[in-house]
Amino acid sequence: MAAEKITSRSQDYSQWYLDIIHRAGLAENSDVRGCMVIKPNGYAIWEKMQRALDRLFKDTGHVNAYFPLFIPKNFFQKEEQMAEGFAKECAVVTHYRLRSRQGKIEVDPEAKLEEELIVRPTSETIIWNTFKNWIQSYRDLPLLLNQWANVVRWEMRTRLFLRTAEFLWQEGHTAHATQQEAEDETRQMVEVYRRFAEEWMAMPVLVGPKSEGQKFPGAVYTLCIEALMQDGRALQAGTSHFLGQNFAKAFDVTFQNDKGQREFAWATSWGVSTRLIGGLIMTHSDDQGLIVPPRLAPIHVAIVPIGKTDEERDQTVQAAERLAQALRDLPRESFFDYEPLIVRVDKDFQHMPGFRFAEWELKGVPVRVELGPKDLAQNACVLARRDMGKEGKQLGVPLTEAPARIVTMLKEIQSSLFAKARAFRDRSIHQANSYDEFKKKIEDGGFVMAHWDGTRETEDRIQEETKATIRCIPFDRVKEAGQCMVTGRSSEGRVAFARAY
RNA sequence: CGGGGUGUAGCGUAGUCUGGCCUAACGCGCCUGGUUUGGGACCAGGAGGUCGCCGGUUCGAAUCCGGCCGCCCCGACCA
Structure with missing residues (x-):
């Protein structure tokens, strides 16, 4: 069978990117223009990203909350730069009811909203409008919040993960008593992003401020992490904004300091989005498919038992299950965020082994174990690293040693992916x-x-x-x-x- | 919104110019049965379509004409 090949990177990088997303089952375009469906394999990566980031946020003192999807139009008028910056890409809700006329559904003209609602493109306004009620004293500060949410920016041209009309992200919003503290926070969070990008995504980044022209609307300055994709184009991977007192003044958020004087609060906001998944793909993957660094891999190890006869299959499947359990039972460690290794045993004997190997490579699973009758005869298995070709296979690995070897291998893959990406970035x-x-x-x-x-x-x-x-x-x-x-x-x-x- | 393209099975396409053996074909995928199985197997059989929508021309329309809709690419805009 001539399996549908992935377009090579050298032939057409952008088609390669789309092929990877399609073949690895990460996402697809929906029938809603500009909006994507994130499929289970893609969402699993997002969940891993969320978990790791959320821990980093909590470790730096932040807590999660949730604010409304809709923002009254007048909130936008209060902060000029932001209104101007996002005006051209806002979805607006004007009515709240439909009606049926001659069997056709239409917007009920009677149900027009007195004031239009904007679907949030970002939440500074609604959050600072709320902060007004939460902040009276310097003792209420700092306020260190984060929310996991979806936002909508009505982009003209979209690309899966990199730019979609609706996307998922986290947005941190903090309020501080002093400028210094807010600036320290801005810097701290871009450093959290740098760590996440480099230590989890294995994606090297430049860190520093944006120019005036590239900063966030409403910010005094914007710090960013900036990555480089394999085709030589840059990707803004995360931003951390020092907002000064702009939003405090727009929403009249003041507090009394310890001397009884009223002051405006200082603000920051920072965010990363599902765009990171696009960055992850374009940093590591190859012409064989997706490559996911082990710390973010939804599946760490795929075990492929091989056998011609029912008896052979029974035996290799049993051995595979025992190895899978041994891997799951390993002590949890910080490297894997204290979660057990995720192991799949591939019992799809309908397909030939080569097909099954290729499928796991396509999905980017870092380590594949091959387990056939020949291996079993010597109580061994074959280990294959996703980031290396067929040449990288290790034959005759004793089953008893396999779990330890695999853990070592996963750590090697993580650091090797980063080293490779950094070498590419540095020479670019x-x-x-x-x-x-x-x-x-x-x-x-x-x-x-x-x-x-x-x-x-x-x-x-x-x-x-x-x-x-x-x-x-x-x-x-x-x-x-x-x-x-x-x-x-x-x-x-x-x-x-x-x-x- | 300007310029260009395109719409045929779940996906990718041929057929459209030159209307008629198109009662719509091919590849992938899917279903059934069998042979296979250490790097993307093969054989046989089968299911699946209002040819984007509406209207017109014609004995006859996937094909010609008019209108509408969707999508893609290029530009302005962008986490």
């Missing part, structure tokens, strides 16, 4: 010392570090002429005096440009 960072050189290098993809005069005008011009944007002004950049590649004006260091998703 180039420098440009003139605008001409920049234009050439930006064509090749990757980050191009260049001097920029710090103005919005120059940034806009570069974007217009090259489609590249400033992705990040990395915290760890070298301070060096230079001249803007476009205007020749002075610059205190290079910033990271790239074409982005």
Whole structure:
């Protein structure tokens, strides 16, 4: 059978991306324009991400809450930058009832809302409107909240996971008594995102502020983690905003300090979304299918028993079940978020072994165990690493040693995926010392570090002429005096440009 | 919303220009039976379609004409 092949990355990267999502059963486009259905295999990855992030949030003192999906229109008018920033992509609810006319359902014109409701594109307004009632004293601060939610941004063009009209995310919203504390929080949370990206997703990121032109509407400044995909395009993977007192002033959120004076509260917000799944795919996967780093893998190990006869099958299945149980019974450790290893025994004997191997590779399961009569005869099995080809198979691994070997292997895969992605990212960072050189290098993809005069005008011009944007002004950049590649004006260091998703 | 394309079985397509052996074909997938099984097996049989929708032309429409709708790509916008 000629199995449906995945388009190779070199042939058509964007088709490859869609093929992976389809064949690994992660998501599909729904009949609702711009909205995706996240299928079980995709949602399982999101659940793993949620669990890990939620722990990191709780460990830094945050608690979860939930705010309404709908936001009264007038809330948006209170914070100008935000209203302007999101105006063009809001879904608006205008009526609250349908009626049936000659067998056809229509919106009941009698049921028009007095004030339209906006489906949240982000929740700063509704949350700060609520904070007004929660904050009176400096003793009420800080308020460290997070919510897991869906939001809607009416995008014109969508791509599965990377940009959909509705997406799932978490949004942290905090209120503080001092500017310093809020800025520390902003910085702390971008660091949490960096850790998650690098230690769980095995996805290296640049960390630092966005330029004025790229910051969040309503923010004083925006910190971000910025990743690089295999095709050389950048992906904004998470943002943490210092909102100053903008929202406190818009919603009149004040408190009395310990000297009895009234002050406006200081705000932050920060979020990551299901877009991370797109980033995960485009960081690690190959032409054979999805590759998921072990710490986020919904299934860690797939065991494939092999046999021709019923007797052989019975025996290899039994051995597979025993190994699966041994793996599940291993002591839980922090590396796997104190959860048991998830192991599947593949009893699909309808298909040939090669087909079954390929299917597990397609789904990105990090470790596959092959267990046939020949292995069983010597009480052994074969271990295969998803991130390595057929050459990486380990033959004749004694069944008694297998669980320990597999745990070691999972840890190796995690660090090896990160090392590989970081090596790729590092060799994709180039420098440009003139605008001409920049234009050439930006064509090749990757980050191009260049001097920029710090103005919005120059940034806009570069974007217009090259489609590249400033992705990040990395915290760890070298301070060096230079001249803007476009205007020749002075610059205190290079910033990271790239074409982005 | 501008420019370009496209709509035929669950998916991917052929057929449309030049109307008629199209009573709609092919591949994948699906169902049944059998042979297979250490890197994507094979054989046989079978199920599945208002050819996007509405109207028109014609003896006859997937095919021609008109209108509508959906989707895709390119642009403006973007976690």
